[in-house]
Amino acid sequence: MSSLNRQKDPLVSELPALPVTFRPKRTRAVLLGAGAAMFVVLTVISLLLPTLSPGERTSFIFTGALLLGVLMLLSRPKVVADDSGVTVVNIASSRRLAWAEIVQVTLRPGDPWVFLNLSDGTSLAALGIQPGIAREQAVADAKALRALVDARTPQGY
Structure with a gap:
């Protein structure tokens, strides 16, 4: 692209200081918040239900951790x-x-x-x-x- 085709954007008055990180902060907060909430809810449910076996409790907690991990990956x-x-x-x-x-x-x-x-x-x-x-x-x-x-x-x- 030639220098003639590059136009300066008048809405960007100054360049950000480097280094700078751009990330979707709200989306990240929603994903991490939802993941943490699901993990906590599933863990609490697994601990409060008296009829669950240790293996079932572990599967509840593992499922919560897996969901949290997926949402952490999506927030990366x-x-x-x-x-x-x-x-x-x-x-x-x-x-x-x-x-x-x-x-x-x-x-x-x-x-x-x-x-x-x-x-x-x-x-x-x-x-x-x-x-x-x-x-x-x-x-x-x-x-x-x-x-x-x-x-x-x-x-x-």
Whole structure:
């Protein structure tokens, strides 16, 4: 992308200080809160029901722990920007990108999360910026990441 095609966003007045972490805080709080609540409820139920055998109690607690683990995994996504590049942590994967590898940051209406268009012609989903519960925050985070990419990417890409 040429330097003429890169436009500065007037809504992003200053760049965030590095390192900066973008993550869906409200979604994360809901997932972790629900997971902890399910674990506690299932554990309490297993301990309060007198007719359960030790194996059944263990299965209740194990099920609660499993549900908590799944919701913790779903709350994992984040995007971390530092001086040398961006780390995209998704549910089951993590990828480190140099600033020069990122050509464009996009969050179109209806997109479930930000997409990073890369210099190799591929696109990488960045689940750490998602407009699910907090759309305004996701848009602001996407603009901030876009401004960082524009400021840190060598001109001529």
